[in-house]
Amino acid sequence: MKAEELDLLFEEGKEDILEYFDLSTAKRPALEKTKIDLDLPQWMIIALDKEAKRLGIESQSLIKVWIAQHLDSAKI
Numbered sequence: 001m002k003a004e005e006l007d008l009l010f011e012e013g014k015e016d017i018l019e020y021f022d023l024s025t026a027k028r029p030a031l032e033k034t035k036i037d038l039d040l041p042q043w044m045i046i047a048l049d050k051e052a053k054r055l056g057i058e059s060q061s062l063i064k065v066w067i068a069q070h071l072d073s074a075k076i
Contacts, residue, residue, distance in 0.1 A: 001020060006020060048062060
């Protein structure tokens with residue numbers, strides 16, 4: 001199957017496309033977590049908590065999303 005055909009099946013959402021993949025060989029690379037300490041000024045923590053609450057997520061999740069978006073846009 002060509003990638004264009006698979007894309008079309010996915011976009012239509014009428015068929016489960018997982019049957020076209022060998023999930024026994026699927027990998028999720030570099031998902032090991034490493035704990036870090038991060039010191040932030042109080043105003044920044046207050047702003048992060050406020051934004052996380054507005055979005056209905058935890059502050060840690062918001063930080064992860066923002067870092068991931070920045071790294072993706074920087075192509076690192």
